[in-house]
Amino acid sequence: MVAYSFARNDPEEFFTVTFGLYTDQFVRIWDPIYLEIYRNTFFMAFAGTVGCLLIGYPFAYFLATRAGRHKTLLFFLVIVPFWTSLLIRTYAWVILLAEHGPLSRALQSTGLINRPLDVLYTPTAVWIGIVYDYLPLMVFPLYVAIERMDPRLKEASRDLGAGRWKTFRQVTLPLTLTGILTGSLLTFIPMMGEYVVPEILGGAKSFLIGNLVANEFRTAIDWPFGAALGMVLIALMLIVITIYVKVLGGRAEESLGSSL
Secondary structure: OOOHOOOOOOOOOOOOOOOOOOHHHHHHHHOHHHHHHHHHHHHHHHHHHHHHHHHHHHHHHHHHHHHHHHHHHHHHHHHHHHOOHHHHHHHHHHHHOOOOHHHHHHHHHOOOOOOOOOOOHHHHHHHHHHHHHHHHHHHHHHHHHHHHHHHHHHHHHHHHHHHHHHHHHHHHHOOOOHHHHHHHHHHHHHHHHOOOOHHHHHHOOOOOOHHHHHHHHHHHOOHHHHHHHHHHHHHHHHHHHHHHHHHHHHHHHHHHHHHO
């Protein structure tokens, strides 16, 4: 990838590149069109990570503290989707979100909407797809962090007069911050390079960096530029990982290991 990112297409022979230290491809990336795609990808990955956190935290908390004898069953239901192909799971959402699909009919029958659902092939459909696909990667580290928390700390907080919300804000949330950061890392990074979900659920309205890289390799046959786009994405992800390691210090490796 590095070698191709600094190469140049041979103008006289198709499917041939000239290797060297050419920076033409990296200069092209500064075009506003490509910067906009990077920006859209970042916001989609950020929104997907926030969605996974908002859904995953309450579920992980319930799983660690309230599930009781149903914990094994709930864990099983979280893991089951990983046994199915990502492609199949994504196409399932095409059926669910279709204008005349089961979700649209159910919402119309209950009176929540008065016309067919118009979500498929929009950024909203992509958001739903990535949150669904990567939600387990958020749940696992959150569950580990919450389960490891000493329940006596919450009891002490309440004995000192703190309510449930204040106890959560001052005790539970800080103690589970490692799980939050780890889950966010495990979801944000693959979302930044996501290709399948935007391709199937987003159509032409959601063109992210993963789709652009694939397009440069498969359609435009511009391998050097596709490699340069990929290298910039890798560099951005390395920066994110470096920040994560700096924030957590020695706990970063332990947290990732226990979650995986």
